[in-house]
Amino acid sequence: MILDDPGFTTCQWLSRPGPLCSHVLSSRIRLARNVAGFPFSHWASTGELAKVVSICSNALRNCRLLSGSEEIQLETRAALDLSFLMERHQISQEMAHGQTQRSVFVQSTQTLGAMVAEEDHIRLQVLLPGLNLHEAWHILSELDEELANQLNYAYSERLGFLTACPTNVGTGMRCSVMIHLPALVMTRQIQKMINAVAQLGMTIRGPHGEGSEIKGNLFQISNQVTLGVSELETIEKLYHITEQIVDSEKKAAAQTIEEAEEEIQDRVWRAFGILSSARKLTSKETLELLSPLRFGVTSGVLKEVSLDTLNEIFLCTRPAHLQKRAGKPLDSKERDIVRAQFIKERLKGATC
Amino acid sequence: MILDDPGFTTCQWLSRPGPLCSHVLSSRIRLARNVAGFPFSHWASTGELAKVVSICSNALRNCRLLSGSEEIQLETRAALDLSFLMERHQISQEMAHGQTQRSVFVQSTQTLGAMVAEEDHIRLQVLLPGLNLHEAWHILSELDEELANQLNYAYSERLGFLTACPTNVGTGMRCSVMIHLPALVMTRQIQKMINAVAQLGMTIRGPHGEGSEIKGNLFQISNQVTLGVSELETIEKLYHITEQIVDSEKKAAAQTIEEAEEEIQDRVWRAFGILSSARKLTSKETLELLSPLRFGVTSGVLKEVSLDTLNEIFLCTRPAHLQKRAGKPLDSKERDIVRAQFIKERLKGATC
Numbered sequence: 248m249i250l251d252d253p254g255f256t257t258c259q260w261l262s263r264p265g266p267l268c269s270h271v272l273s274s275r276i277r278l279a280r281n282v283a284g285f286p287f288s289h290w291a292s293t294g295e296l297a298k299v300v301s302i303c304s305n306a307l308r309n310c311r312l313l314s315g316s317e318e319i320q321l322e323t324r325a326a327l328d329l330s331f332l333m334e335r336h337q338i339s340q341e342m343a344h345g346q347t348q349r350s351v352f353v354q355s356t357q358t359l360g361a362m363v364a365e366e367d368h369i370r371l372q373v374l375l376p377g378l379n380l381h382e383a384w385h386i387l388s389e390l391d392e393e394l395a396n397q398l399n400y401a402y403s404e405r406l407g408f409l410t411a412c413p414t415n416v417g418t419g420m421r422c423s424v425m426i427h428l429p430a431l432v433m434t435r436q437i438q439k440m441i442n443a444v445a446q447l448g449m450t451i452r453g454p455h456g457e458g459s460e461i462k463g464n465l466f467q468i469s470n471q472v473t474l475g476v477s478e479l480e481t482i483e484k485l486y487h488i489t490e491q492i493v494d495s496e497k498k499a500a501a502q503t504i505e506e507a508e509e510e511i512q513d514r515v516w517r518a519f520g521i522l523s524s525a526r527k528l529t530s531k532e533t534l535e536l537l538s539p540l541r542f543g544v545t546s547g548v549l550k551e552v553s554l555d556t557l558n559e560i561f562l563c564t565r566p567a568h569l570q571k572r573a574g575k576p577l578d579s580k581e582r583d584i585v586r587a588q589f590i591k592e593r594l595k596g597a598t599c
Numbered sequence: 600m601i602l603d604d605p606g607f608t609t610c611q612w613l614s615r616p617g618p619l620c621s622h623v624l625s626s627r628i629r630l631a632r633n634v635a636g637f638p639f640s641h642w643a644s645t646g647e648l649a650k651v652v653s654i655c656s657n658a659l660r661n662c663r664l665l666s667g668s669e670e671i672q673l674e675t676r677a678a679l680d681l682s683f684l685m686e687r688h689q690i691s692q693e694m695a696h697g698q699t700q701r702s703v704f705v706q707s708t709q710t711l712g713a714m715v716a717e718e719d720h721i722r723l724q725v726l727l728p729g730l731n732l733h734e735a736w737h738i739l740s741e742l743d744e745e746l747a748n749q750l751n752y753a754y755s756e757r758l759g760f761l762t763a764c765p766t767n768v769g770t771g772m773r774c775s776v777m778i779h780l781p782a783l784v785m786t787r788q789i790q791k792m793i794n795a796v797a798q799l800g801m802t803i804r805g806p807h808g809e810g811s812e813i814k815g816n817l818f819q820i821s822n823q824v825t826l827g828v829s830e831l832e833t834i835e836k837l838y839h840i841t842e843q844i845v846d847s848e849k850k851a852a853a854q855t856i857e858e859a860e861e862e863i864q865d866r867v868w869r870a871f872g873i874l875s876s877a878r879k880l881t882s883k884e885t886l887e888l889l890s891p892l893r894f895g896v897t898s899g900v901l902k903e904v905s906l907d908t909l910n911e912i913f914l915c916t917r918p919a920h921l922q923k924r925a926g927k928p929l930d931s932k933e934r935d936i937v938r939a940q941f942i943k944e945r946l947k948g949a950t951c
Binding site: 512522523584 | 861877
């Protein structure tokens with residue numbers, strides 16, 4: 248079902264409002280879990296993998312919180328489906344490009360799910376709109392408990408949860424926020440902020456995590472440390488850091504507008520003009536132009552467009568989304584044309 | 600009166616339709632004439648200049664074709680007025696920046712006029728919309744005859760009309776067309792065309808003649824030779840060259856659209872998007888963006904905007920026009936803002 252509907256509203260971690268969602272697009276927490284007595288996914292034989300996948304899948308099917316979820320066998324799916332799931336942040340890049348048996352559970356709200364046979368046997372995840380880490384943790388720890396009651400987790404008293412990659416050992420938790428910081432970039436404060444965040448054990452990357460490029464002033468902030476800290480400590484820390492960064496961003500935005508309102512107006516409206524008129528738009532240019540628009544909306548300079556529309560454009564103009572909507576494969580040139588059409592349609596009615 | 604109305608419609612050499620006006624904005628012919636027995640303007644003493652100005656002005660006042668004209672004493676006018684008259688092509692750059700006694704006659708249609716005490720004692724000029732050199736010559740030669748009946752022109756049987764600058768000796772005539780050639784520029788055929796035109800005794804410059812920059816793919820083609828040729832020969836030649844160039848431009852445009860319609864659509868609509876949305880626009884950027892819009896309109900790619908609107912924007916967003924409209928002096932930053940407002944207003948209603 249998720250694969251049949253490329254519409255925006257089904258993607259509730261982005262389409263619904265959330266705390267500070269003017270700046271924080273979404274909050275995500277994932278837990279890496281493995282079943283004791285089995286090799287990690289990449290070291291398992293086909294037979295061992297099939298067995299652990301079966302055990303994990305059965306356990307997930309029994310979880311109350313996942314009732315009504317879809318279970319998608321990834322190795323049977325076309326590349327387009329996998330890209331689509333990745334664009335919805337339901338599977339990792341690694342899952343999208345894998346070859347072996349693996350699957351994903353997706354709750355109907357698309358805010359809760361689980362990957363089976365990623366590098367860890369199970370990765371549970373919650374994605375919520377805005378800055379909403381506590382609620383995310385509340386849901387995820389409940390799901391984790393449901394699962395722990397059924398599975399014998401690979402766990403060490405000394406280290407905590409054991410994971411395929413040593414960087415996850417301990418809590419096995421990665422919590423992150425996707426955040427838009429145009430004013431900190433414009434005022435060149437962003438590097439200082441990145442350094443400060445790193446000193447606090449957090450890391451800043453592109454919106455798809457490790458190795459993903461930063462485009463359109465969208466950053467992902469996540470915890471680096473999983474060992475020797477509690478989950479709640481980590482979440483609290485990320486929460487407060489994010490609050491502070493949003494605060495700095497707001498101050499920088501206000502200052503920029505005070506100092507150069509006409510310049511900002513001009514930049515925002517030019518981006519609007521190009522997005523609403525161009526006949527071809529690449530994915531990269533779209534992200535770059537959405538940034539001044541989002542800035543315009545959140546700072547009050549642009550009242551004619553809603554954040555909702557910008558979020559919809561952000562999600563639904565990604566390559567797999569466009570192809571799903573068209574109902575057929577499109578090469579990159581064709582995508583640029585339908586992307587521009589989609590955006591024009593969505594921005595229509597906004598008068599300047 | 601001309602100085603009190605910065606509106607578009609009074610400028611009939613641009614606001615009215617004319618032959619081939621999709622590509623040829625205007626046709627202009629001017630005649631340089633001097634009164635025998637007086638030094639050329641720049642060599643004349645103040646007394647001599649006053650006397651020759653008086654003689655010329657009286658003669659011009661008596662011309663039937665100039666009846667109802669305004670006579671403007673330039674040395675008494677503010678710099679803004681002079682710039683405005685230059686933007687309307689009623690006076691030359693030289694006239695605008697002069698210091699001495701000098702004046703201009705402007706017919707109510709703004710298509711016929713005369714400068715007094717430019718480098719020559721008199722410069723008569725006709726400006727008509729589109730490619731309309733024959734009609735222009737018809738009017739101008741009639742005015743010339745009216746004047747010749749009253750004045751003793753400096754004339755040599757061997758050379759023809761004597762002029763302050765040797766490049767005008769002979770016919771004293773400069774005929775020119777202002778022409779938009781985006782496709783020849785895009786397809787890199789323009790330099791070949793410029794060379795060919797030069798070999799035919801014509802020259803290509805920016806829209807304000809000698810020393811003026813080429814912006815927005817607008818060119819002025821004019822005759823170089825005034826000696827040993829007749830006026831009508833020269834006009835015929837320029838007419839046919841212009842027809843041929845328009846033909847080449849149309850072919851290049853059709854070919855470009857056939858080969859890259861999406862690319863052209865995109866370029867045209869992006870220009871539209873920026874022009875209709877930007878909050879600040881320099882004069883240079885405006886001209887550069889008007890070019891793809893005009894191309895879009897003339898080639899049929901853009902049906903939502905009229906040539907008339909583009910011509911109005913072209914004329915009325917020039918610096919002096921903007922200040923006249925605002926009713927006060929504006930610095931360059933202020934002009935960029937009101938220019939963008941004016942354009943946005945004019946493009947409003949054109950849906951994309």
